[in-house]
């Protein structure tokens with residue numbers, strides 16, 4: 001992964017990712033690309049002033065957007081699928097059908113109900129009818145679900161890291177960052193340990209490097 005300042009300066013032979021450093025969807029895409037050793041260039045955008053080149057490729061205006069030759073992939077899970085399809089035997093892929101099904105179930109739950117509950121908790125000021133404890137409780141339904149998985153295996157679908165862990169943990173990390181003490185009071189030892197491993201990983205550190 002190499003940061004470049006402007007789209008026009010890109011190396012046309014390399015895949016190219018429009019990204020936003022703190023976006024959890026962009027984090028999961030960067031991490032999987034890095035894990036797979038795919039050489040790509042990265043342009044950090046401002047969500048308030050999106051580059052017209054990015055909007056030309058993908059008018060919906062969300063990051064991440066990956067450009068490979070003529071192909072435009074503008075959904076984070078599609079980027080991950082593209083990487084897995086290029087490298088079907090990569091260690092972070094799920095192999096058995098039950099694992100694939102579980103992977104889909106966890107990611108769907110994360111990207112729908114949990115994301116909604118997480119945003120409501122993060123932006124609780126916009127929900128004056130609900131108090132913060134209530135909003136937090138709604139978001140923790142998913143954490144309890146993750147804890148049941150992580151009390152059986154060290155990672156979500158098995159005892160080794162898969163793309164599912166990479167896809168999910170940036171969102172859980174966001175929830176914890178709102179108020180760590182409140183999270184620790186839940187005493188979810190499996191989730192705590194899992195997060196610590198992922199946040200401390202070189203993979204995450206590399207994906208979070210700042211431009212320049």
Ligand SMILES: N[C@@H](CCC(=O)N[C@@H](CS)C(=O)NCC(=O)O)C(=O)O
Pocket residue numbers: 020022023024025026047061062063064074075076077
């Ligand atoms: N379903 C999309 C969601 C991506 C998304 O919502 N990204 C946010 C940033 S975290 C975004 O670009 N929002 C547009 C904006 O804030 O203008 C994906 O998985 O790639």
